[in-house]
Amino acid sequence: MKPLTTxxxxxxxxxxxxxxxxxxxxxxxxxIKRLIEDNNGSEQDAKDIFQEAIIIIYRKIKAGNLKIxxxxxxxxxxxxxxxxxxxxxxxxxxxxxLAIFLxxxxxxxxxxxxxxxxxxxxxxxxxxxxxxxxxxxxxKLFLDExxxxxxxxxxxxxxxxxxxxxxxxKEQLIRYIKEDPEYERxxxxxxxxxxx
Amino acid sequence: xxxxIDKYLDGExxxxxxxxxxxxxxxxxALRQEYLLRKAIDHALAEQDIMNLRDQLNEIMNVHSTxxxxxxxxxxxxxAILIILVVIGVKFLPPQQTEDxxxxxxxxxxxxxxxxxxxxxxxxSEQEQLxxxxxxxxxxxxxxxxxxxxxxxxxxxxxxxxxxxxxAVSCIELSDFFHAERYFEELINTSNHIxxxxxxxYLSLVYLKQEKYDDAKRILKTIVNEQFAYxxxxxxxxxxxx
Numbered sequence: 001m002k003p004l005t006t007x008x009x010x011x012x013x014x015x016x017x018x019x020x021x022x023x024x025x026x027x028x029x030x031x032i033k034r035l036i037e038d039n040n041g042s043e044q045d046a047k048d049i050f051q052e053a054i055i056i057i058y059r060k061i062k063a064g065n066l067k068i069x070x071x072x073x074x075x076x077x078x079x080x081x082x083x084x085x086x087x088x089x090x091x092x093x094x095x096x097x098l099a100i101f102l103x104x105x106x107x108x109x110x111x112x113x114x115x116x117x118x119x120x121x122x123x124x125x126x127x128x129x130x131x132x133x134x135x136x137x138x139x140k141l142f143l144d145e146x147x148x149x150x151x152x153x154x155x156x157x158x159x160x161x162x163x164x165x166x167x168x169x170k171e172q173l174i175r176y177i178k179e180d181p182e183y184e185r186x187x188x189x190x191x192x193x194x195x196x
Numbered sequence: 197x198x199x200x201i202d203k204y205l206d207g208e209x210x211x212x213x214x215x216x217x218x219x220x221x222x223x224x225x226a227l228r229q230e231y232l233l234r235k236a237i238d239h240a241l242a243e244q245d246i247m248n249l250r251d252q253l254n255e256i257m258n259v260h261s262t263x264x265x266x267x268x269x270x271x272x273x274x275x276a277i278l279i280i281l282v283v284i285g286v287k288f289l290p291p292q293q294t295e296d297x298x299x300x301x302x303x304x305x306x307x308x309x310x311x312x313x314x315x316x317x318x319x320x321s322e323q324e325q326l327x328x329x330x331x332x333x334x335x336x337x338x339x340x341x342x343x344x345x346x347x348x349x350x351x352x353x354x355x356x357x358x359x360x361x362x363x364a365v366s367c368i369e370l371s372d373f374f375h376a377e378r379y380f381e382e383l384i385n386t387s388n389h390i391x392x393x394x395x396x397x398y399l400s401l402v403y404l405k406q407e408k409y410d411d412a413k414r415i416l417k418t419i420v421n422e423q424f425a426y427x428x429x430x431x432x433x434x435x436x437x438x
Contacts, residue, residue, distance in 0.1 A: 143238065
């Protein structure tokens, strides 16, 4: 058994180690839940915020730009506070009487790079999971840089069939995404280059 | 428009077609928006690791919450009963100053969730099998049998902190506070394990239950000073004790 140090936590998140993820959840979630519930949120809101904080931390670990100068507890608490504040602002909540806002001044600054991109990807991945398994599999095969001909061969079907199937699945996914009210909120993406 | 974008993203255009398409992208805002959306979707779907992590977290949180789903209902019922008792108390009973240790324990104690789903599996070591069986009993609230298994695990490896922690929790469930106290004390005297903070918290509750107030205060103060995850609750208890 290893100690639950910041280093072990980071390694555990990087490796998606279920035991460490559970330990993080059981250890830190109660205070996050209290923070959210004390500031106009529900238990489900707390879970959503906690999950996104862990995923943002994972993204930062992967990108090699996670810098924790305090304890992990202080870091994740500040991260969740910031995420919840963003959510409240988006919901146009009256912030005046919320403890989270009053305490915000003393929150260590956490710069979530590409937060909008994170929210967009979350939306796309959520709807991808709604597609039937056959569609998920077809779209995933294309992401592995395989050509239509290779995929048709792998699935034992024709080039035309796989092309139609891919188009149908992708259009369905895009329809799901565009129908989601969250799409309008996060669609400000016209700031990227043309690289494929 | 959509076909053109997909052809471009799938790398199925000739160099000349690509150049023409890129020129179109610069001029046509709607086409550019649609292109950026489709490109971003492709990138998002390539993040299989993020999707796996989200699935794992969902599973952990949902397993946990199903055990706790009854809490709001229970809390409402408890709140209603409490209000009735308070009304009766105010009217008919002499005032009581603070909660005693037993009441504090009853209010704050919550069984620590199980760490393992005890599915049986082939090709596992004897220790692993014993651990699975122990958690199987723990999950079914058969704490006597769970305790016996956890003791066996601790006896074969004194550094098995997972087993020792759940042994202590099983003791609490069996109202064996004497042994629960002993195991938690051993756990807080060894800091190199992931149940260190939790052991402090449960030890303080075990002290309260046994009305060892000075010991409870000492541990609760450590929880607050070290800013453990349980510090808000520890602070509340300390205020009530004062």
